[in-house]
Amino acid sequence: MIEFGVFGGGSWATALVKILTDNKLIVNWYLRRTEQAEAIQNAGSNPDYLNFVTLNTEYLQCSSQKQFVAQKSTIILFAVPSDGLSDLLIGFDRKWIHNKAVLSAVKGTVGEEHELPSAYISRQLIIPNNLQGILAGPCHAEEIGHRKKTYLTIGAVDPHWQQMLQACFSADYLDVRINADITGIEWAAIYKNVVGLVSGMAKGLRYGDNFIAVLVANALAELREVLRHMGSNAEILSSSYAGDLLVTAYSTHSRNRLFGEMIGRGYSVDKAKDAMNMVAEGYGATRGLYQTTRNFPLKLPILQTAYRVLFKYMPVLTEFKLLEQKLT
Template sequence: MREISVIGGGSWATALVKILAENKIRVYWYLRRQLQVEAITREGSNPDYISFAKLDTDYIEASTDLADVLSKCQHILFVVPSAHLPAVCQQIDPDQMDNKIIISSIKGTVGPDNLLPSSFLAKSFGALQLNQAILAGPCHAEEIAVGKKTYMTVCAGDPLLRTALSNAFGSNYVQIRESQDLIGVEYAAIFKNVVGLVCGMAKGTNYGDNFIAVLVANAIHELEMLLHALGLDSVQIGSSSYLGDLFVTAYSQHSRNRTFGVLIGQGYSVEQTKDTMSMVAEGYTATKGLHDMATARGLNMPILNTAYRVLYNYMPVKTEFKLLERSMI
């Protein structure tokens, strides 16, 4: 792979662009704001997200022209918040996506049908499964920005596509794990954001490390339950693609979902928390999507239920956590 189009201008998109440019992959990068484009072109950094990340502009062409960016090459990487994906796709002529390789690195369910991002993109553009891939963690943009050791999962049904993406994103500090489990890894990436929120709530309400450790252990059980309900009984849940991403989101100071939960635990309302944070916490919308799906399948997932009742039924955090304590195993 020598070139790729990237759709999205947030911190995760910026981190991925950084890796690609370092690997001398030409990046055609769509961003919504002209000020971002000008700053990236002039200064080699994204002024709005992880601005300390240095970008090699010799390999980056930033633009606010979505159609032009899509026309540049065959591989298209979507890195936008799940809530914004439908609006982005509505701006795209489906004919422009014929025979494109569609790559997703989005960690939330999409739309009223609670679709996986890869499923939504396939439905929007008629993409074949062999022409799709996903990128997952465990990794945080902030650590990629400063070149700290990072692990990433590349999922695709086509082995040649997996190899191409592994070469494009692997580096001396990014180690790639390849997988064919698009569904399992994508659901795990979505669920871990909910876990990060609840761990943050626990921290915000002054629970200690002991309780949070038990909370995470129970979250692993809930993830297994979810994956089995999807027919993924052979998944090796102990691998970094599943639990590594969950752990880093639950414990890291860089986790925006954990930060969102901390503020909720400290008494902020959902709207106040959204206003306070400059970045989207995917776990908020993911909570509703996964809760709807789990309810429809008759799954009892106490951690997911707690997140839903606090965020969408506006139940008191402390009351809900007292109930959650009783369900921990």
């Protein structure tokens, strides 16, 4: 019998738990805070994130014990912010999940080495390639919560596991696609958060739709070059790549877009971070991607603009005036 062990208590984790329990799959859900675990189990909803979503507690067991969730489950699903992954795995015994499939829904780079989440998890827990996968795509948690039509992407190399996961996550409002390009999808998921930030900065600076359209068109070209240098020859005009970028750049649900908009409106980086009660993955993603690509023979003006504003504290309007001259 399939039992998912979900690690993470935010909006994204909540949306994924909703999908699985709606599909009558048993979910053992690890939540760091005992009070949150008890509240969800008792009320059938997450009081902190997506509290409008009703969860089927008949198929749900919440716990604040990592070992219980890991050992009881047959498939492990990590759905935490990238900067929380290393802390989550502290004290996580690889023996708990020996020979179990591991799925990452983490978007961002991890640690000072800026590792991809799948690579970090594989190294820490010794997960073979055929038992590892990722979950991505243009899929805001809020719209999944409202059962709006969504396309998810399962990244995995093993055909049997691809089909099994596709069945687990499919629903009348969910179209699940399969893609073996795990590395390319993860880098695309990182880069799109940078684009969301810069698009938000443009909106905060009162640039219009015409400019943002040019910005996004250039971002797609940047993404193609980044992926090629990362070893992916993906056709990016699909939901797994361009779709994820577009929704992050334009959607009002995008935390990265909101964070960037606050910067454009004059908030300092620190004040914008303090004002948000959810993690904007693009902040760390900008640093990780910049550090990873800085020695590549590439022109990445959008990424460089984000980095200079966020980490060099350059004036956002000055940087955008420079960016205007570099867009095509």
